[in-house]
Amino acid sequence: MLTPPTTFAAANSDERVSAGYQQSGIDVSANWIRDLQSGEIVPAPPNHVVDDPNQYKADLQCQVDDDALDKKCLPGQVQCPPRESGGSSGTPVIWKVAPKSISNPTWTDWKSGNNGPSCLYEQKPEDLLPRIAARITNDFRALPIKPADLTAQPSPHTLLGAETNIYADAIEQQFAVTILGQQVHIEATPVEYTYTYGDGKSLGPTPVAGGPLSQEEWGQKTRTSYVYQQTGDFPLSVTTTFRGTYSVNGGPNLPIPGTGQFASPSQKVSVWRSITRNYADNCIVNPRGEGCPGGP
Structure with missing residues (x-):
């Protein structure tokens, strides 16, 4: 020393x-x-x-x-x-x-x-820095990194055969930790997303996070939308991949080898079937006709 x-x-x-x-x-x-x-x-x-x-x-x-x-x-x-x-x-x-x-x-x-x-x-800092480098990946993966928020539109109910817009919202995060007695600053940046639809299908890893649509745009195809082919309740989830950098005691900013994967809590999506029928009754003339609001 x-x-x-x-x-x-x-x-x-x-x-x-x-x-x-x-x-x-x-x-x-x-x-x-x-x-x-x-x-x-x-x-x-x-x-x-x-x-x-x-x-x-x-x-x-x-x-x-x-x-x-x-x-x-x-x-x-x-x-x-x-x-x-x-x-x-x-x-x-x-x-x-x-x-x-x-x-x-x-x-x-x-x-x-x-x-x-x-x-x-x-x-011996010259011995200490390689020791930090040897464990930094595991320490990075153990950080309380907040995974992406997951949203489906429409939700919690969507339609069979229709485009369901699904997107993730993740943010860059910073942490101040102590490793081997040294002050280490870590930055975690979201870089990829893996969407799991709950019906055996998935998308990713992809760098595309997607984004929200206005209600008038629901049903349009997006880079992260998905079409369910069967009815039922499905657990929708996303896993976000983060890359990191770190610096020791204010030293040079260095890349963390590898990545960390952080899963968001799954949410239930209920897929319903829509049925369309044609009726001959005029609801104005016969308000209680079949298919009319006052009918059977």
């Missing part, structure tokens, strides 16, 4: 002080790479080759060179208190990015979610 010095020597004229970090601590200025399979930023192995044109690193917030900190910067450092009783304080860092193809590149600030310094925790 990076341990801040408890005392500083007298400042030089350039207002720098010794960084004073223990040699056993991590090297936050080490090079990092973006793992193409996990999407995570991890330490670069020796002689490693990857398609990502960029390289990454994390610098101490107030670092001015390898061995010195800016004295004037220190009072305004991001505070990284322990996240739990007995835990260790975090280290304020700034993520950096640079083209990998350039020798001795000029590093620029990575545009993280807060566009500023963030905190790294644990004794």
